[in-house]
Amino acid sequence: MSLVLDPAGMAAAVDRLAEGLITGLQGQTAPVALVGIRTGGVPLAERLRARLAASGIPTSRGHLDITLYRDDLYTGLEKPLLGDTDLPFEVTGTGIVLVDDVLFTGRTIRAALGELHDFGRPAWVRLCVLVDRGHRELPIQPDFVGLRVETQLGDRVTVDWARDEVLLR
Amino acid sequence: MIGKDLLQLRGMPRETIATILDTADQMREVGRRRVKKVPPLRGRLVVTLFFENSTRTKTSFELAAKRLSADTLSFSVSTSSTTKGETLMDTARTIFAMQPDAVVVRHGCAGAPHLLARNFGWHVLNAGDGIHEHxxxxxxxxxxxxxxxxxxxxxxxxxxxxxxxxxxxxxxxxxxxxxxxxxxxxxxxxxxxxxxxxxxxxxxxxxxxxxxxxxxxxxxxxxxxxxxxxxxxxxxxxxxxxxxxxxxxxxxxxxxxxxxxxxxxxxxxxxxxxxxxxxxxxxxxVTNGIAVRMALLYLLLGSDGAPETAGGTSHAAD
Known part of the structure; x- marks a missing residue:
């Protein structure tokens, strides 16, 4: 097991994401929402919203639980409990930044896009992740990345939001 | 976690009941969406087989199945061959040939859903059997x-x-x-x-x-x-x-x-x-009934094993 990010590294990565978003969102005319993907994306979206708000950029808050949109429901694994989805703003016409902690195969993002579009037609969708660990199985790429990490397929990358650490094992 | 069938609450463990209620609690959110439909049971067939009259339970199960994107087929006794003397097992064999994933059954005899559950591979959900359980x-x-x-x-x-x-x-x-x-x-x-x-x-x-x-x-x-x-x-x-x-x-x-x-x-x-x-x-x-039946169908059918795609990894890993 190795430490990919310690608390200082985590703060720097979140800084990079916030700065990237501030630059990337300049000149956008549509209202913007930061939507965390449960569960790991929710705390990251909260931190980024606070940073954007401090820079005078208001964003709406929302979160998605993608369990019902997964493509591996029937693989015989024990299903995780359903979580809630809450998008308390008009999705149609809003620019949406999907936020997740770790980007891996891309299947979670595909599911999130499917779910999002059942709520309306966003003005645009961007993807923001703390860690991109590679091994994509779908043509999905992030727009904002905190850190890219080389991993083996069988590795596990976990983000501990209580201790502000990212671990690789 | 919940098993193959839903036959009765007698003997059901406390944790199982809690899981069903928690899942139903989340399913209610789907009913508040503009598009009240989610994809997990796409391509699955849920048959309702009612030997007694019912409007609300049957429509509630059908709506629950539709909200999970399953197909539904209604087999009602007044239009089927049971009135012509067909036995329960023969009716069930006919339905079996249509390859359903789940059958929701109501019957005037206690234990009829248990009989079907023992003899067929599909999931059986008891929608009322005699004076036994609902x-x-x-x-x-x-x-x-x-x-x-x-x-x-x-x-x-x-x-x-x-x-x-x-x-x-x-x-x-x-x-x-x-x-x-x-x-x-x-x-x-x-x-x-x-x-x-x-x-x-x-x-x-x-x-x-x-x-x-x-x-x-x-x-x-x-x-x-x-x-x-x-x-x-x-x-x-x-x-x-x-x-x-x-x-x-x-x-x-x-x-x-x-x-x-x-x-x-x-x-x-x-x-x-x-x-x-x-x-x-x-x-x-009535509103909660739809959510509970969505939870039941999701928990029962969602645990069916299917061949894993070669090289595919699961969401559990990311």
Whole structure:
């Protein structure tokens, strides 16, 4: 097991994401929402919203639980409990930044896009992740990345939001 | 986690009931969306096989299946060959040939769903078997109570009416007591006999005896087909001794919730003003029924194993 990010590294990565978003969102005319993907994306979206708000950029808050949109429901694994989805703003016409902690195969993002579009037609969708660990199985790429990490397929990358650490094992 | 079938609440572990209720709680959010449909059961077939009349349970199961993107097929006894003498097993074999993933069955004989579950590979959901059980109704009632009271543990639930012949009452009694609730029952002697002694309930004889100690009053429908057969003299007599009217509701207190599995007989087991009062949660029960049935279909069918795609990794890993 190795430490990919310690608390200082985590703060720097979140800084990079916030700065990237501030630059990337300049000149956008549509209202913007930061939507965390449960569960790991929710705390990251909260931190980024606070940073954007401090820079005078208001964003709406929302979160998605993608369990019902997964493509591996029937693989015989024990299903995780359903979580809630809450998008308390008009999705149609809003620019949406999907936020997740770790980007891996891309299947979670595909599911999130499917779910999002059942709520309306966003003005645009961007993807923001703390860690991109590679091994994509779908043509999905992030727009904002905190850190890219080389991993083996069988590795596990976990983000501990209580201790502000990212671990690789 | 929950097994292959939903046959009865008797013997169902507390954790399983809690998982179903928690899942149903989340499913309600889907019902508040503009597009009230999610994809997990796409391409699966849910057959409703009803040997007894039903409108609300059948439509509730069908709507639940549709909201999960499953296909539904309704096999009703009045249009099928059972009226021509076909046996239950032969009807089931015919349905089996259509390759369903789940069958929702209601039958006048207790144990009919168990028979199908033992003999066929598909998931069986009991939608009412004789006077035995109606488990999805019990679960939706429990969800409705949990919403209002916060917890089922320690809740005092009074069930009033024909407990003897009620599968709704049986499922509620088993489920509620497993979750730590106390169940009081009251009804005419012909409808609450000593056979109930085997059930984990406190039996009392007048409605006034139970409502003053209850957080929840659950009324059962008086089945008109039973009237005039030595069980009950008249609907009016039942209403005056066991009907819930405004005076009795006042005595019960302003926080008591009133439930009824429907369809209601206004003026018999429940007065019109009580049915329409703010303390009545009868329509919440209908909405919760869809969510509970979505949870059941999702938990039962979602655990089916399918061949994993080569090289594919699961979401659990990211």
């Amino acid at each position: 488990p999805s109704q019990g679960l939706l009632d429990m969800l409705t109570i949990r919403d209002r009271l916060g917890s089922l543990d320690g809740a005092r639930v009074a069930i009033v009416g024909d407990v003897q012949h009620s599968r709704v009452a049986r499922s509620n009694i088993w489920g509620l007591t497993t979750m730590g609730a106390r169940v009081l029952v009251a009804g005419p002697g012909t409808m609450c006999r000593a056979e109930l002694a085997g059930l984990p309930v406190e039996m009392r004889h007048t409605i006034d005896d139970v409502v003053r100690d209850a957080d929840v009053i659950m009324l059962l429908r008086i089945q008109h087909e039973r009237l005039g057969r030595g069980v009950l003299p008249s609907p009016r007599e039942y209403a005056s001794f066991y009907g819930l009217d405004l005076a009795r509701l006042k005595a019960a207190g302003p926080n008591v919730m009133v439930m009824h599995p429907g369809p209601i007989n206004r003026g018999v087991e429940i007065s019109a003003d009580v049915a329409d009062s703010a303390q009545s949660v009868i329509l919440d029960q």
